[in-house]
Amino acid sequence: MLKISLENLGKLFDAVAEKQTLYIPTDREDGAAEYRKYESGMKLSKNLNTLRSAKDFFFPQTENLADFKMEGKKIEVIDIREESEDFVVFGVRACDARSFTILDKVFLSEPVDSYYKNRRDHGTIVTMACTKPAETCFCGTFGIDPTAPEGDAACWSDGENLFIQANNEKGQAFIDSVVALLEDGDTAKLDEVKVKTKEILGKLPLANLSTEAFGGDTLMEHFKSEKWAELSESCLGCGTCTFVCPTCQCYDIKDFNTGHEIKRFRCWDSCMYSDFTKMAHGNIRNSQLERFRQRFMHKLVYFPSNNNGEFGCVGCGRCLSKCPISMNIVKVMKALEVK
Ligand code: SF4
Numbered sequence: 001m002l003k004i005s006l007e008n009l010g011k012l013f014d015a016v017a018e019k020q021t022l023y024i025p026t027d028r029e030d031g032a033a034e035y036r037k038y039e040s041g042m043k044l045s046k047n048l049n050t051l052r053s054a055k056d057f058f059f060p061q062t063e064n065l066a067d068f069k070m071e072g073k074k075i076e077v078i079d080i081r082e083e084s085e086d087f088v089v090f091g092v093r094a095c096d097a098r099s100f101t102i103l104d105k106v107f108l109s110e111p112v113d114s115y116y117k118n119r120r121d122h123g124t125i126v127t128m129a130c131t132k133p134a135e136t137c138f139c140g141t142f143g144i145d146p147t148a149p150e151g152d153a154a155c156w157s158d159g160e161n162l163f164i165q166a167n168n169e170k171g172q173a174f175i176d177s178v179v180a181l182l183e184d185g186d187t188a189k190l191d192e193v194k195v196k197t198k199e200i201l202g203k204l205p206l207a208n209l210s211t212e213a214f215g216g217d218t219l220m221e222h223f224k225s226e227k228w229a230e231l232s233e234s235c236l237g238c239g240t241c242t243f244v245c246p247t248c249q250c251y252d253i254k255d256f257n258t259g260h261e262i263k264r265f266r267c268w269d270s271c272m273y274s275d276f277t278k279m280a281h282g283n284i285r286n287s288q289l290e291r292f293r294q295r296f297m298h299k300l301v302y303f304p305s306n307n308n309g310e311f312g313c314v315g316c317g318r319c320l321s322k323c324p325i326s327m328n329i330v331k332v333m334k335a336l337e338v339k
């Protein structure tokens with residue numbers, strides 16, 4: 001397999017950034033990792049994962065969709081779409097890489113979301129295998145192997161070298177663009193690292209979490225469960241769980257009058273908010289119980305029912321560590337699986 005020594009990783013980043021925009025996870029002052037546009041000298045974070053997922057590059061938190069100019073009854077629609085430039089997102093973890101399979105099912109189904117597709121066409125995802133999974137990780141529950149991440153190209157580290165392999169043509173093009181910096185490497189030590197990682201994965205607290213109780217014809221059984229009342233009782237409706245989630249994809253579209261023109265923009269929304277899906281007649285979910293239930297029913301029951309059993313969660317663990325009241329999808333799964 002091709003490799004580069006970790007000492008020379010900066011040279012690889014420099015070479016990529018000369019040709020296209022490169023984003024890498026790097027540490028903020030408070031120690032949390034976030035994606036930033038690479039500048040020479042920037043260090044790759046050693047944190048397991050970023051605070052916010054790589055979803056942002058393909059489905060940004062806010063974006064302008066179109067402009068309008070109005071003169072009396074005349075409306076001019078200005079298509080502000082531009083072809084994206086090629087870019088690379090490096091260091092995406094296996095869970096977040098899988099989130100694109102889920103987002104693609106939403107945004108690339110007919111009618112195709114041209115804004116998302118444009119970025120998917122121009123973005124290359126280079127993943128990084130995990131070696132130190134956290135206690136909040138449960139990607140294995142959804143069939144994800146963090147030692148063999150998806151993405152266009154995948155990387156592994158044995159502590160001294162970074163190994164890289166293409167998963168498709170786009171990934172191969174990425175490798176070809178930096179091949180002068182790569183050399184053939186012996187993977188013996190890397191194979192040991194993978195074995196150790198799998199041992200850790202088997203001992204994680206959520207290693208045996210199962211989806212068995214969901215999918216199939218469990219819809220009404222779970223929908224009518226009396227457990228939602230207790231589970232949702234303390235939910236603040238803050239939306240944090242939806243905003244950190246790599247697979248949440250709800251958005252709102254609004255018009256803003258700048259005084260010169262109307263800007264139509266979309267921004268992330270949250271099914272946990274009281275005005276989510278509010279219409280002229282009012283809201284369809286009037287209690288936090290209904291809103292809370294919607295989020296988890298969508299991920300665990302509705303999405304797999306409509307997508308050949310694919311769940312709407314990738315087990316990244318972000319909602320486990322970020323919810324201010326320590327409520328999360330794992331607690332919901334465990335509560336609902338008990339009859
Ligand atoms: S489950 Fe937690 S993070 Fe999500 S809306 Fe409720 S309080 Fe906020």
Ligand code: SF4
Nearest residue numbers: 245313314316317319
């Ligand atoms: S529901 Fe929680 S664990 Fe699942 S993908 Fe979203 S943030 Fe990650």
